[in-house]
Amino acid sequence: MTGHTTGTREQWLAARLELLQAEKELTRRGDELAQQRQNLPWVRIDKAYAFDSEDGKASLRELFRGRSQLLVYHFMFGPDYTAGCPSCSAIADGFNGIAVHLANHDVMLWAVSRAPLAKLQAYKQRMGWTFPWASSFGGDFNPDFNVFFTEEQQRNGTIEYNYARGGHAMDAAKVPTPVARFAASCGTDAPTYSRERPGLSAFVLEDGVVYHTYSAYARGVDGIWGMNQWLDRAPKGRNQTEGPWWRRHDEYEAR
Template identity: 40%
Template sequence: MTTALPEIVSQEEWQSARDALLIKEKELTRAADAVAAERRRLPMVRFDGKYEFEGPRGRVTLLDLFEGRRQLIVYHFMLNPGQKAGCPGCSLVVDNIGHLAHLHARDTTLYVVAPATLPEIERYKERMGWTVPWVSTDGNDFNPDCGIDGGFGVSVFLREGDDVFRTYFTTARGGDQLVSTLRYLDLTPLGRQEAWEESGRGTDGPGHWWKRHDEY
């Protein structure tokens, strides 16, 4: 495939084009800030904090997952009972989770949950080299009650004492915001090299090139 490369110009022409794009980038940043503010103002719904999960230290509740912090982010991972490997896209998301100390510093805990049994989860975590905390939803209705029917998603919860509230949920391309790999690729001239981006820059469908990191 012949890749359509950017036009070659002088430094002055490049700087002018860059300055013009910067205006749009700042507009996009301000728009994203406004959406984030509206997201923070979403109403919330009371949620049962007594859901039980199987974790490395035994049975724990949804309230326990907060680990005493006020906020909880849950990534619903696609790994079902009997599967030896998790979803490549979900695996890319978990690969991109940074050091949790930064979230903890803002009173926020993050957990990954999956319907697979705990031993299946632990085997896959070991293969991938992950240390992020996981629990199994096997045997409870947490995922369906969060609107997860075999897919993936992100749920956000707030704790007020022992009361738990659900404040946000996203799925599909809403998960893109969690993947720094995509953010880096979006800075490059070839981008993600997917067909929807630019004519002649790629042929892959959205996410079709994603693999588990030990399979490239």
């Protein structure tokens, strides 16, 4: 016998119509926020960033590949990792299908990580992904866009992530279980794992000049995590009280 509220079809419909109004309000508010994002001032980028890609060395401008807009997912995969972050991997599982649509709407999608290109390519092959993925190994791109921090920053608590300062070095005895588990699954320890951070950055190319237009971090990238959008519509939601349950898609037991 379920402990959840039950009712008649008429009661369900009345509640659903009430919810529909709230959903419409959220949709309208989402449209307003999207416009606010697009209205942010653009910041010119004059620094010469260099990436390693499957086609060789590339500048930030060359990542546009003829489009006027560029979206970069900052994928947590540090040089010391042996595999990509499970959460970033779950997000990236949705990129294959949408990349072609974005490209045909004048938007280029890339993942960028600090790990050397060979590691990224091997993991990409393991995951069966086809979207473009570049290495920023040895460059300033990740620290400049606040998705990588040094051990000294971590130790001194001078990390600035998601537009706020904080994040001291982790006490090994107090590492949250999910962080320790994810770090181990990436072949590293929790402090090293946590110096990489996820995020999304947007750029535009206009009159030969590249501008930074937007960045989001932490829960700010929740909207591009496809499975969560589906789970939010499932009867029991994300089951967050049980902690992170997801794995890389090739690590689940067959069901």
